[in-house]
Amino acid sequence: MGKTLFDKIWDKHVVEKIPDGPSVLYIDKHFIHEVTSPQAFKGIEQRGVELFRPKQTVATADHNVPTINQHLPIRDELSRIQVEQLINNCSRHGVELYGLGHPYQGIVHVIGPELGITQPGMTIVCGDSHTSTHGAFGAIAFGIGTSEVEMVFASQCVLQTKPKTMRINIEGALQKGVVSKDIILYIIAKISASGATGFFVEYAGSTIRSLSMEARMTICNMSIEMGARGGMIAPDETTFQYVKGRAFAPKGAAWDKKLAEWQELYSDADAVFDAEINIDAAAIHPMITYGTNPGLGIAVNGHIPVLDDIYDEGEKKNIEKALQYMGLKSGASLIGMPVQHVFIGSCTNSRIEDLREIAELVKGRKKSDTVKVMIVPGSQQVAKQVHAEGLDRIFAEAGFQIRQAGCSACLGMNEDKIPAGEYCISTSNRNFEGRQGAGARTLLASPLTAAAAAITGVVTDIRELI
């Protein structure tokens, strides 16, 4: 029997299998940030051991940093202490840090790929659930807790039980106005916020093959939102072209050797998955969420489910509670509903292609007076590119505010928060209660759908603007 892409990479990284227990899985690259690493550094120091392979860990500051005036000391004391600890910990333990002010700083899942640190065939972990993003390169990449960060510090390994595998095949051409964010929101709505728990997902099919690397990252990024440990896509010419020439990509003979290895990374034709799902790309519309988990999504021109039509009592109660929090009605359409905020950013959708796509739509247009629009580029490199291409002028003319790189209003940890009761169309990944600030109401959507709402001030079907 053939092997899946996942099995090929997994098997190559198992140091040993504990009888009746997990495997000791070797980790090629470890990303850390200021929020989930301090306790792990402390733990390793208390044990009196050195980091085992400090050169395989890369750090950045993203979750807790301000997105304005990054050259000034951080005003919030606790945030400042956390960022300072990261600086001290990295310098004490010999870990490369792309901190505030560094040209490589940015959201950890944006910088890894753009710097060429993320490569096919690798195992990659980070104390952040959206580490699944890196799977777009044909890597096994997943989020870990702080105890596991400490395990990697101690041994460059984690203890993991092998997950089941699922393949999601998406075939056909996408409708006009439908982008990769819509694909993943559609899949999560279809299989629910827990539909892939226990699985590692491979996305395959002609639709996936036709996507750019950045679009693929958006899909893999949200794998965790259906419970999957990670998502991955077999590397192909698109992948190789993207990686080639980046700062940390292999060069010369090393490139040729790696490329030959990477070309073997695909699921064999006779590989068997524990679950398989087929999706017709033509059935996907621009999507938006109405509830408080990413699985509660509908086509933007569709309707919120009618509560009385839901047979499962548990599900009915969940949706009822979500609608109450969101201030929305059973059976209603969202089209035309006013929103007060548009947030364009996060590890899901803050890359240069996202911003180019938006710039093309808003060029020559202005934002609605009733909406505040915030664009937070994923990294310093993205911000630099935005400027180089003159996109910043388009955004400024449209009345969109451009901030500095960080996680920002995706998780409301810094001061970029949405006020209680107000609606925000967000290109981020989670619409949980209070995620963007206590009482904030988040509607997840694609960058295009978010930009459309910025222009009109209301939930809009992007297909009417293009």
Next chain:
Amino acid sequence: MENIDTDQIIPARFLKATTRDGFGKNLFRDWRYENNDEAKPKADFALNNSIYGGEILVAGKNFGCGSSREHAAWALQDYGFNAVISSFFADIFKNNALNNGVLPVTVSEPFLQKIFEQGNEATLSIDVEKQTITIDATGEQEPFELNPYKKTCLLNGYDDIDFLLSRRAAITTFEKESA
């Protein structure tokens, strides 16, 4: 309640600490208090009702979904919970809980409903050695799964990191062989 995500268990604004201590007071913060005000506990939330108490939290399916923040497990433990029962746990949370001595007990959906039907004063017994959970009032029992390796760790207080440190030589050999 189903799909309780880690942003509810411990909201992001409390993740600025650099130690593992003291998260319990902010456990379920925004469900516990009106407008984030400790003087205004929400009467309808279980942790604010003195009928409920103990070391076991019972929750609907897909508990711990969302962010990988281990702070969620630290908050539960710091508050005084030693076990969480649900019909379904998110993967990362499950590992985080086990790594902090908080036992995630997965039961069948019907068994979970039976627990809820017991009402406010139900007591439950969890036997880690035998891997069983019992509703004390009725004697109804269900076995639960626990990885034998993790079970040994839990029962003996062993630590994954000590184990991995002991494997450094083998890991070095692995690195050489796969280079």
